[in-house]
Amino acid sequence: MSTKTVKDIVANCQEIFEDLDFRRAREWKAAVPGRKVIGYMPVYVPREIVHAAGMLPLGILGGGADMEVIHGDAYYQSYICRIPRSTIELAITGKLDFVDGMMFPSICDVIRNLSGIWQLLFKDKYVRYFDAPQNFKDEVGGVFYANELRELKEGLEQLGGRKITDADINNSIDLYNENRRWVNRVYDFRSDYPWKAPSAEVYLLMRAGMVLPVEEHTRLMQEYLAAADAESRPVKDNCRVVLTGAFCEQPPLNLIKSLEMAGCYIVDDDFMMVNRWLQRDVPATGDPIDNLVKAFLHHSAETPAKYEDDINVKGAYLLNTIAKRGADGVIFAAPSFCDPALLDQPMLISRVEARKIPYITMQYAENSGQMQPIREQAGTFADSIKLWGAA
Amino acid sequence: MTTSIGIDVGSGVIKTALFRVENDQSEWLARWDARIRQRDSFKLVEESVEYVLEKAGLKRSEIDYIATTGEGESIKDSTGHFYTMTTHARGALYLNPEARAVLDVGALNGRAIAIDGRGKVLNYRMTSQCASGSGQFLENIARYLGIAQDEIGGLSVQSTNPEKVSSICAVLAETDVINMVSRSIPPSDILRGIHESMADRLIKLLKSIDVTGGVVMMTGGLALDIGLVKAIQDGMDKQKMVTKVATHPDSLFAGAIGAALWGAFRHDKLQSLGQLRKAS
Numbered sequence: 001m002s003t004k005t006v007k008d009i010v011a012n013c014q015e016i017f018e019d020l021d022f023r024r025a026r027e028w029k030a031a032v033p034g035r036k037v038i039g040y041m042p043v044y045v046p047r048e049i050v051h052a053a054g055m056l057p058l059g060i061l062g063g064g065a066d067m068e069v070i071h072g073d074a075y076y077q078s079y080i081c082r083i084p085r086s087t088i089e090l091a092i093t094g095k096l097d098f099v100d101g102m103m104f105p106s107i108c109d110v111i112r113n114l115s116g117i118w119q120l121l122f123k124d125k126y127v128r129y130f131d132a133p134q135n136f137k138d139e140v141g142g143v144f145y146a147n148e149l150r151e152l153k154e155g156l157e158q159l160g161g162r163k164i165t166d167a168d169i170n171n172s173i174d175l176y177n178e179n180r181r182w183v184n185r186v187y188d189f190r191s192d193y194p195w196k197a198p199s200a201e202v203y204l205l206m207r208a209g210m211v212l213p214v215e216e217h218t219r220l221m222q223e224y225l226a227a228a229d230a231e232s233r234p235v236k237d238n239c240r241v242v243l244t245g246a247f248c249e250q251p252p253l254n255l256i257k258s259l260e261m262a263g264c265y266i267v268d269d270d271f272m273m274v275n276r277w278l279q280r281d282v283p284a285t286g287d288p289i290d291n292l293v294k295a296f297l298h299h300s301a302e303t304p305a306k307y308e309d310d311i312n313v314k315g316a317y318l319l320n321t322i323a324k325r326g327a328d329g330v331i332f333a334a335p336s337f338c339d340p341a342l343l344d345q346p347m348l349i350s351r352v353e354a355r356k357i358p359y360i361t362m363q364y365a366e367n368s369g370q371m372q373p374i375r376e377q378a379g380t381f382a383d384s385i386k387l388w389g390a391a
Numbered sequence: 392m393t394t395s396i397g398i399d400v401g402s403g404v405i406k407t408a409l410f411r412v413e414n415d416q417s418e419w420l421a422r423w424d425a426r427i428r429q430r431d432s433f434k435l436v437e438e439s440v441e442y443v444l445e446k447a448g449l450k451r452s453e454i455d456y457i458a459t460t461g462e463g464e465s466i467k468d469s470t471g472h473f474y475t476m477t478t479h480a481r482g483a484l485y486l487n488p489e490a491r492a493v494l495d496v497g498a499l500n501g502r503a504i505a506i507d508g509r510g511k512v513l514n515y516r517m518t519s520q521c522a523s524g525s526g527q528f529l530e531n532i533a534r535y536l537g538i539a540q541d542e543i544g545g546l547s548v549q550s551t552n553p554e555k556v557s558s559i560c561a562v563l564a565e566t567d568v569i570n571m572v573s574r575s576i577p578p579s580d581i582l583r584g585i586h587e588s589m590a591d592r593l594i595k596l597l598k599s600i601d602v603t604g605g606v607v608m609m610t611g612g613l614a615l616d617i618g619l620v621k622a623i624q625d626g627m628d629k630q631k632m633v634t635k636v637a638t639h640p641d642s643l644f645a646g647a648i649g650a651a652l653w654g655a656f657r658h659d660k661l662q663s664l665g666q667l668r669k670a671s
Contacts, residue, residue: 237456237471237657261464263472375464379474380512386657387477388511391664 006201006227009220013204016211017253020067020090024211025058026098036100036160038126041087041111042248043305044277045103045130046149046292048176051214052168053156058099059210059274062086065252065367075117076110081337082365083249084114091122101126101159103152107248107305108340126159128152134307136297146293153289169288172214177281179214182221184276187268189225191325194265195235196228200257206272236265239328239385242321243269245345247303249335251364258371259331263382267325270303277301304344315351322357328391329358329381336363358385393658394420395456396443397650398436399478400463403427403498403526404612407439408647409447409454412655417485421446422644436466458654460646473653476502481510481652482645483608487637490608492600494593494623494636495645497611498526501589503596510649514600518592526612532568532585536578543582547618550583564588586622594626597634604633614642 016024029035036055040047047057063069063086071092072085090096102125104115115129131148133141153164186205190197205224209217238260247270259266282295302308302317322330330352334341345361352359360381362374385391392413399406409421421443425435444451459469460478475495483493484506493504505513518525533540554576556567564585571581597607613619615638624636641648661667 234467236469237661261472262474263464376474376517379472380476383474383477383512383653386471386473386660387653 004223004227006224006231009224009227010201010204013201013208013220017204017207018064018066020063020095022058022095022098022211025056028056028213029098034161037098038101038103038156039096039099040103040130040274041083041105041107041114043105043107043273043303044132044296044300045105045274046152046296047214047274048169048172048282048288048292049149049153049164050103050156051172051175052164052288053153053160054162055100055156055160056213059207059272060087060090060096060102061207061210061250061272062366063090064250065254065369067367079337080110081249081335082367083335084110086366087114088117088121091118099125101128101156103128103130105130105305106132108338110339111248126155128155132296138294138297142293142297145296146289149289149292166288169292170284170286173282173288173291174284175214175218177284179209179218179221180276180278180281182218182225183209186221186225187276189228191240191267193229194238194240194267195233196231198257199260199266199269200253201228203253203256203269203271206275209275210272236263237386238263238265239382239389239391240265240267240326241329241331241381242267242318242325242327243271243331243333244318244348245304245332245334245338245341246271247273247305247341248338249366251333251335252366252368254371255333255364255368255374258374259378262375262378263386264329264331264378266331267327268321270301273301273303304340311347315348318348319351319355322352327357328385328389329360331378331381332359332361334361334363336365358389393455393655394449394453395458395651395654395658396440396454397478397647397652397654398439398457398459398463398466398469399644399646399650400432400436400459400461400466401427401497401612401646402462404643405432405435405439406644406647407436407443408644408651409443409449410648410651410655412652412659417652417655419648420449422641422647424643432462433466436463440468456654456658458650458657460650470654471657473650475646476504476512476515478646478649478653479610480504480506480512481649482647483610483649484508484510485648485652486610486639486641486645487606487608489606490637491605492597492602492607492634493645494597494607494609494614495611496526496589496593496609496613496619498530500525501593501596501611501613503593503600503602505600505602516596516599518596528564529585529589529613529616531565532582535565535568535572536581538578544615544617544619546579547582547586547616548621550577550579552580553583553587554580556581556584556588582618583622586616586618587626589619590622590626593623594630594632598632602634606635606637608642608645609636609638610642610645612643614638614645615640 039060050057062083072089135141280299407423423439479495483490495502501518504515
């Protein structure tokens, strides 16, 4: 195992996070003639199929805190969230010129419409509106989703100029299973020793996985866990919270840091759910499309972007996470104008209120700059849990 | 018996207090405070901890909980951090058990905090980002008037004809003051006018959190400014609020006291829960 330090690993991840020109992905593409890069937006796409096509899946999560959006504002009304504007800005300013195709999952109307705008703006690129089912019956949503995956596969075959075999996909499924296992290990480690794996570091580590090839990201997580475990860091008397609602537009890194500085260890979250969407290993033998369909239908995480028709089950994922992580409370952090997160929030709040679990709500944009109100809110929340709660 | 240190890192002054708590009885063993004056806050904190330990005749290993408050989140050796409202509420109650509200006025802003008899924060409100309700503003005015800071309160209470000053904006207020100086307005009337302007803002904060009666404890650096304390009491009387403003010679330490006492409380709670690792 490598002897890299946490500092080295995090610095590497931070560089990848801040690099809006995606140098590492460009280098991957330039290393072998004919390689292709496929961008994708939150919440979930089957990266296994992209990988099986010999292409690099590249997570696009907006322009972040420091990007000035000029062109992007022309495409969306003022009451729309920021991630589509900054994503258009990335494209129009040439930062995505090396990206050969884009996938837009069916997370909300805004992202669906962004796929249409992309088709109009970038006619020479492969653009796919990735329409995941909201019906989870095998004979309805399953059939639909299998067709969707086959269409995706065929589209990528045309783009890449070669067939994607079942063996290719099974091999990729195997690699992504391995990657998910390490993602879960990092999350487990953070929950067990939150002072050894600050959330800002874990976040950067997961963000690196949006850019790096899956094999490289798995190695990076292995190195991080070894280094973080070996490093001695002071334990803080913080409360433990689950952060939920941030599954699409990402909060600024400073917000995550501010929450922990204010006394809240984040012991679980829903950032970049793509790397934990499938809750179990997908079988890496047999019909890979069928296996990916079944995993999606029956073993996927619950987010507001996924319809749950049983009101008694709604919120169970959050409640299970709170219990599993031994969390003292919940922070509902939603991007401003995020319909899925904000529409789901009252239902989820009713679940935690019924169990007398403390919670706070806050809104952010990817470029939110004022952290004082966040610190104040999170700080008083932590104090109320530590002094007046059961923790 | 639990021994704890509270460190309040303010924007102007660092305050440190060392307490011993046993069976709800607390004993204040040592204290330290110093203005930051562009020095390294981390070094000052370290210095303060060494000082109070030596004063109390204790070793660091004998301290059960080091609690920070104010801007002290980044101090590495602390056990935990409490937010400013939480610690000032507890500190105010320590200094005056009758307190049911707190006015914490420090270098950069002012806060009104409603509390209960246990020191639990029930509600709070802060001054907006404008500095005209803060100690830094008063420091600037003292400089314009060529007087020492500790003269401000004494001069203000001698005023016979206070000059009205803008209560909206520090920049406008400072311009007002420069004009007053050129019109030969006595410093006592200028200072009383400023105190009334600040009192007006602070009373509004108290009213916004429904504090209209009981004892309001002043904490933070300006709690020692007798001119401001009098202006607040006069303003409340004028508005027929049945509220009594109180202050204490140790009001400056309220945050550090609160941090130390909550730290001790937290240590005992974790111990009873068998979770002391969280505070090791």
